[in-house]
Amino acid sequence: MKKIIIASSSSVYGSGYLEYLLPTLKSFFKEVNTILFVPYARASGKTYDEYTNLAKEAFSKINKNVEGIHLFKKPKEAIKNAEAIFVGGGNTFELVNQLYINDVVTCLKEVVENGTPYLGTSAGSNICGVTMMNTNDMPIVYPPSFKTLQFIPFNINAHYLDADVSSKHMGETRETRIKEFHVFNDTPVMGLREGSWLEVNGDKIELKGNNNTFCWFEKGKEPIEKSSCR
Amino acid sequence: MKKIIIASSSSVYGSGYLEYLLPTLKSFFKEVNTILFVPYARASGKTYDEYTNLAKEAFSKINKNVEGIHLFKKPKEAIKNAEAIFVGGGNTFELVNQLYINDVVTCLKEVVENGTPYLGTSAGSNICGVTMMNTNDMPIVYPPSFKTLQFIPFNINAHYLDADVSSKHMGETRETRIKEFHVFNDTPVMGLREGSWLEVNGDKIELKGNNNTFCWFEKGKEPIEKSSCR
Numbered sequence: 001m002k003k004i005i006i007a008s009s010s011s012v013y014g015s016g017y018l019e020y021l022l023p024t025l026k027s028f029f030k031e032v033n034t035i036l037f038v039p040y041a042r043a044s045g046k047t048y049d050e051y052t053n054l055a056k057e058a059f060s061k062i063n064k065n066v067e068g069i070h071l072f073k074k075p076k077e078a079i080k081n082a083e084a085i086f087v088g089g090g091n092t093f094e095l096v097n098q099l100y101i102n103d104v105v106t107c108l109k110e111v112v113e114n115g116t117p118y119l120g121t122s123a124g125s126n127i128c129g130v131t132m133m134n135t136n137d138m139p140i141v142y143p144p145s146f147k148t149l150q151f152i153p154f155n156i157n158a159h160y161l162d163a164d165v166s167s168k169h170m171g172e173t174r175e176t177r178i179k180e181f182h183v184f185n186d187t188p189v190m191g192l193r194e195g196s197w198l199e200v201n202g203d204k205i206e207l208k209g210n211n212n213t214f215c216w217f218e219k220g221k222e223p224i225e226k227s228s229c230r
Numbered sequence: 231m232k233k234i235i236i237a238s239s240s241s242v243y244g245s246g247y248l249e250y251l252l253p254t255l256k257s258f259f260k261e262v263n264t265i266l267f268v269p270y271a272r273a274s275g276k277t278y279d280e281y282t283n284l285a286k287e288a289f290s291k292i293n294k295n296v297e298g299i300h301l302f303k304k305p306k307e308a309i310k311n312a313e314a315i316f317v318g319g320g321n322t323f324e325l326v327n328q329l330y331i332n333d334v335v336t337c338l339k340e341v342v343e344n345g346t347p348y349l350g351t352s353a354g355s356n357i358c359g360v361t362m363m364n365t366n367d368m369p370i371v372y373p374p375s376f377k378t379l380q381f382i383p384f385n386i387n388a389h390y391l392d393a394d395v396s397s398k399h400m401g402e403t404r405e406t407r408i409k410e411f412h413v414f415n416d417t418p419v420m421g422l423r424e425g426s427w428l429e430v431n432g433d434k435i436e437l438k439g440n441n442n443t444f445c446w447f448e449k450g451k452e453p454i455e456k457s458s459c460r
Contacts, residue, residue, distance in 0.1 A: 013398035045413040140411040159401035168243035171389035181370040183275040
C-alpha cells in the first residue's frame with residue numbers, strides 16, 4: 001500500500017530545514033532506520049554531498065540515518081533496497097532529467113506503489129503528479145519528458161501563492177498560469193500552500209498542516225477552495 | 231542589418247496594451263504599413279483571433295495594420311513576405327512549441343537577421359536569446375527543443391523582479407533561479423525589468439525605457455547592475 005507524504009515546501013518561514021515536518025516524519029518513518037535521499041534537484045545549486053548533509057542533519061534530530069543515492073554505483077538497486085525514500089526540492093527540470101538519465105523512473109514508481117515510504121518536498125512533490133507541468137521552476141535543463149510518477153491522479157503546484165491584488169507587477173499570477181495549463185491539458189491541479197502537505201495511504205489522500213484548504217483547478221471551471229480530495 | 235525591439239513586458243502598470251511603447255513603435259515602424267502578428271504564445275489562453283484583435287486595436291492608434299500569422303495557409307511564406315513582425319507574450323513553452331510545429335524557426339531567424347523589423351514582448355522577447363531557459367513561464371506543453379532565435383548572444387529574463395526582502399515566501403527568488411541556471415549553463419542572462427526594452431541595430435544593443443540599468447548574470451560571478459551591453 002502506498003505511504004507517501006507530499007509537502008509543498010521543505011521549510012516554513014522562520015524555521016529550519018524540515019523542522020515543521022519533524023513530528024510528522026518521526027511517526028511516518030517510525031519503522032525506518034535509514035532513508036535514501038535523492039539530491040538530484042540540487043536546491044540552490046548545492047552539490048549532492050552538501051545537499052545530502054543538510055538532509056542528514058535534519059533527520060539526525062529524529063535519530064534517522066540518511067544516505068545519498070549518488071554514492072551508490074547502481075542507483076536502481078539503491079532504490080529497490082531502500083527502507084524509505086526522500087526526494088528533496090530544488091529545480092524540478094533537473095530532478096526529472098536526472099531521474100531519466102539514471103533510469104530510475106519506473107523503479108521508483110514500482111517500489112513506492114508497493115509500499116516503500118516516500119517523502120517529497122517541493123520538486124520532490126511535483127513529481128508525484130501526472131506530469132511536472134505545474135512546477136514554478138525555471139527550465140534550466142531540457143529533460144527527455146515531462147511525465148512523472150503519477151502516485152496521485154492530479155498535478156501539484158507547490159508553494160502555491162494567492163494573487164497579490166496590490167501588486168503592480170505585470171507578470172502572470174499563479175492562477176493565470178494554471179488556467180493557461182488547462183487550455184492544453186485535462187489533468188486537475190492542486191495548488192498546495194506552504195505549510196501544507198498531503199498524506200497518502202493507499203487511495204486515501206488527506207490534507208494536513210497549517211492551511212485548512214488547498215486551491216483546486218479543473219479544466220473549464222473556476223478554481224475553488226477545497227479541504228478534501230474526495 | 232538587424233532591427234529589433236526586445237521589451238520586457240507588453241504593458242506597464244496602469245496603462246493599456248503596448249501603450250507605453252507606442253511613441254517608440256511609431257518611429258521604429260515608420261516605413262511599415264502592415265505588421266505580421268504571431269499570437270502563438272496565446273497570452274491568458276486567448277484564441278489567436280482574440281489576441282490578434284488586441285494587437286490590431288493597439289497598432290491602429292499609430293495607423294498600422296496587423297495580420298495574424300494563423301490566417302495564412304503557409305506561415306513560412308507569411309514570414310518571408312512580412313514588412314515587419316511582432317511576436318506577442320504569453321506562454322513561452324507554447325510559443326516555442328508552435329514555432330517548431332509550424333517549422334518557422336529558421337525562416338524567422340533568417341528574415342530578421344536580414345533586416346525585417348522585429349518586435350518582441352515578454353515571451354516574444356525570451357525567444358530572442360540563445361535559449362528559452364530563463365523564462366518565468368509554466369511548462370504547460372513540451373516543446374521539441376529549448377533552443378531559440380539567438381538574435382542576441384545572451385538570454386533574457388523578462389519581467390525581472392528584485393528579491394522582496396520582506397517576503398515570507400520560501401519559493402526561490404528570481405536571482406536564485408538564474409544562479410541555478412548557471413550551475414548547468416554558460417550563457418549570460420539579462421534580467422530586464424518591466425518598462426525596459428532593448429533596441430538592437432545590427433550589433434549595437436541599447437537599453438531604453440524607464441529603468442537606467444538591467445541586472446546582469448554571468449556564470450561564477452555575483453550579479454551586477456549594468457546600463458550598457460558593451
